[in-house]
Amino acid sequence: VSKQQTRTIKVDVLARVEGEGALYVKLKGDVVQDVKLKIYEPPRFFEAFLRGRHFSELPDIVARICGICPIAYQMSAVHAVENALGVAIDPSVRLLRRLFYCGEWIESHALHVYMLHAPDFLGYPDAIAMARDHQAVVQQGLRLKKAGNRIVTLMGGREIHPVSAAVGGFYKAPSKSALKELVDELKWALDASLATVRFAAGLDFPEFEQDYEFVSLCHPDEYPFNEGRIVSNRGLDIDASAYEENFTEQHVEHSNALHSVLRGRGSYMVGPLARFNLNFDRLPDVAQQAARDCGLKVPCRNPFRSIVVRAVELVFACHEALRVIREYEPPAVPRAQTPARASTGQAATEAPRGLLYHRYILDQEGLITSAKIVPPTSQNQKRIEEDLWHFVSQVATRPAGEITSKCEQAVRNYDPCISCATHFLRLHLERE
C-alpha cells in the first residue's frame, strides 16, 4: 500500500449487534484518518412521549426500549420512581429483583458470548454455521440462555417484556416451591458457565490494551445490580442523583454526534469489564477462582477479553440465583403502597451492557413531566470509536477484508445495543 493511497473500509450493516448501525473507517496509507460508528436506527422518542403518562405505566413502557434487556429498563425505572416517592421496598422484593436481573444477565450474556461474539473468534458468520462444527458448544450456549430465560419467564410470564415488575415491588411474587423448581437447571448452568469461562479463555485474543476509565455501580458487599454508588478507577464516587452533574454529552465534529463523557475527563467504559475490574473482590469465590484459573488479570484492559469476563459474570449470576432461591421467603405484600406526590427521582442499575441511568420528574398526580434515560451503549459509543482509532492503526497493514472483520469484532466487544441507544444517541443520519 502506497503511503499516499487513501482507503476506506465500510460495513454498511453491522451484523450480530442489536439494532442498526454501520461502520466507516478511512485510512491514508496505513494512517487512520477517520472512524465513525454510524447509527441509522430510527429514533422512537421515548423521553418525549413518556410525558403525561402515569408512573405506574413506566415498567411496561420503558421495557419496550429494548427486547434484549427489558428488565434493566424496568429496574432503573422502578428504583428512580421509588426514590422520587420515598418508597422503601421489602427485603424479599429486593432479593427477587436480584434474581430477576440474574435471569436477564444469563440470557443476555449467553446470547452474546455464544451467538454474537464467539463466531468472530472461531471464524464463522453466525452460531448456526458454527454449530455444524461445534454442535455441543452451541447447544450448551442455547441451554444456558434458556436457563436465564426460565428465571425471567417464571417470575414475569415471558422472556421478552415480562409483566410482573411494578413500582413498589411485583404484581405477584413467586412461591418458594416454584423457585425451587429452577434449582437443578441452575446447578447445571453454574457448571456450564464454568465451562464457558474455560471455552472463552481458550480463544485467541489480539494484543490490545487501552487505559480506560471504568465506570460502574459499587455496593459495599455485593456484586452490583440495583444498588450502589457510581464509581470509577480514577476516583469518581457519586450517588446516582449526582449523575447529571458529572456526566454530559459532547458534540463531536467528525461524526456530528453527541457522546456521553465524564465532565472534564472524556470517554469512559461501562459494562462487564468495568464491573469486573471495580468489583472483583465482591464476586463469589467460585467466580474469582474461575477468573484466576484462566489467567484473567485484574484490571483487564483488553476489550477483546470481555467475552471471558462475560463468562465470569455468568458464573456469578448462576451462583447468585441459587443463593437467592435458597434464602428466599415470599414477601408479606408483594407491592408496597406508592402514593403519588410531586417529586424527582434518579436511579442507576447495571444492565447486562452496563450502567443504565433514569431520571423522572412527577407531578402531584403521579404523571411524568420530564424523563431522561441514558443507556449503556450511548455511554460506550465514544469509547468504541476511540478503540477503533487505536486498533485500526495496529492492523492497518493487513488485507482490507481482515481489517473489516477485526473492526466489527472490536465493536462487538461492547455488545452494543443500538436499538437502546438510538432513542437517545444524538446522531446524524448520514446518507452516501
Next chain:
Amino acid sequence: MSSKVRRKPRIAVFKFASCDGCQLSLLDAEDELLGVAGALDIAYFPEASSAMLKGPYDVGLVEGSITTHHDAQRIQEVRRQCKTLITIGACATAGGIQALRNWKDVDEFIRVVYATPKYINTLKLSTPIAEHVPVNFELRGCPINKHQLIELITATLAGRKPNVPTYSVCMECKRKGNVCIAVAQGVACLGPVTHAGCGALCPSYDRGCYGCYGPMESPNTGSLSNQLRILGQDNAEITRAFRGFNAWAWQFRKASEESERT
C-alpha cells in the same frame, strides 16, 4: 436438469423502528432454533449472522414500524424481494409504542430528545407495514409469542392456514381457570377487547391486561370503556389504556379518541 432436488426455502428477517424483541423471539426458541435452521436457508438475518445473502426470498419476516422516508422506500424493496411477507409484532402490525407521536407535534418531540433537531429525519406518523405494502399475514403481540411464530413459519412453508386464534384474552383466562380479576377484584382489564396469544399473562400475574396483543377481531371497545368508568377510571385513564403498544390500531385509536373527547 433435475428439478427434483428440493431447494430449502429462503427466509429473511428485516428490521424497521422497533426494540428487536420480536426477532429475538426466533433466537429465544432455543429448543427449535437448530431444527428450524436445518429446514430453512436463513439468507438474511443481520442480528444473528454476518452472512447477508441477496434476495429474492421465499419468506420475509418484518419487525418494526415505518417512521422515516428512507424506511418508507426500503419496505417497497423488501416487498418486491419477498414472495410471502409476514409482519411480526405490534410495531409492524400497528405502529408500536412510537405511534404515540401520531397525536403530538413530532417537531416538538425532536426538540425534547435531540440537541440538534435538523439532523433528525423522521416522519410525522409511525405506521404499520400494511399501510405501505400488501402483507400476507400479521402476527400480533408486543412481543410476539415464539410458539405462534414457529407455527406460522411451519404453516407458511407447508402452504396451510396457521392456527393463530383471533378471539380475546378472556377466552385464554377461562381456559386457564383464572378467576376474572375485573369482576372479582374490580381491576381495570383490557382482556375483553384484546387479541389472544399471550396466554392471559397479566391476569395470571394479578394485574389487568394492558392490551399488548392489540385489538381482537371485533372488539366492543365502547362497552369496555363504560365498564372501566364503572370501575372508577376517568377519561384520561381510559385514553391512556387504549394508547399503549397498539395505539394506532384503528379500533383502539377510535376508542382512545372517543374517551379523549368525552
